[in-house]
Amino acid sequence: MKFEKFAKTKPKKKCCRSKPRCKRCPLVLSKVHKAQLHGISGKDLEKVFKRARKA
Template identity: 75%
Template sequence: MKYTDLTGIKPKKKCCRSKPRCKRCPLVLHKVHKAELTGVRGKALEKVFKRARKS
């Protein structure tokens, strides 16, 4: 998934807490959005996305 796609995803209403977390999980998208606000871009943002899904 490209980092440009990560910014436009709408989160689900409730987290299912499965492992790995789904791509639309509110927690995952919150962590990606937070990283984006701190200035993370490109491949580094994709790494944040992958790491957030593992947690």
């Protein structure tokens, strides 16, 4: 799945807080969405996604 589409997916209701965080985690999706609103795209958006999953 493209990283641009991750910002549009519906998050889970509750985060499990496991490491690494799942792809539908509310925290991960909110960070990707915020980065996308700031104009980040492509490989930089992929880096934001990977960093958010590690957090």
